[in-house]
Amino acid sequence: DAGVTQSPTHLIKTRGQQVTLRCSPKSGHDTVSWYQQALGQGPQFIFQYYEEEERQRGNFPDRFSGHQFPNYSSELNVNALLLGDSALYLCASSSRTSGSVYEQYFGPGTRLTVT
């Protein structure tokens, strides 16, 4: 079992650009959540996808958008990048149909640097 995978590992972008991050959930999981973790801080919830729809959203602007595909993988898109978007972006997968909410398995993250 590969667990949660994320790509790319690292990314450097310029202010104003757009970025797409990708996540493949753990086998058997149908729900993907995205978190932003700034340096020295805990992860902050961005949004969650289930059945290809955004189900919950945290306090993030519309520049942050996502998508979930039929195979449960997911993308996080950030438009008009700001310096403050520099962070580790974490994907977590879980199952709504089996298991419990606590069992959110995190990927290794994508470290985004905006210059």
Added chain:
Amino acid sequence: QKEVEQDPGPLSVPEGAIVSLNCTYSNSAFQYFMWYRQYSRKGPELLMYTYSSGNKEDGRFTAQVDKSSKYISLFIRDSQPSDSATYLCAMNRYSSASKIIFGSGTRLSIRP
């Protein structure tokens, strides 16, 4: 005021010591409480979870929740250098897959 407060440390203790990590929270609606461990350049790993008030033990780890005081703790007995990591407390309100609110993390170092 943040919903979840956690002392960032760093906390340094000798090998074999008992470690106590704590968080306070303000939202009385939280019912599910978790502790995650995060090694450098890795994603968080779930260590313990507890529903409502009480204690839960798993090997060298004990989680305590006191809802009346809005205070949660994680104790690590016989600490090992491999326990050196950042520990994140986390909580959420519902039994469904609702968003998890994390503390800022405490950086722990175990000295051999």
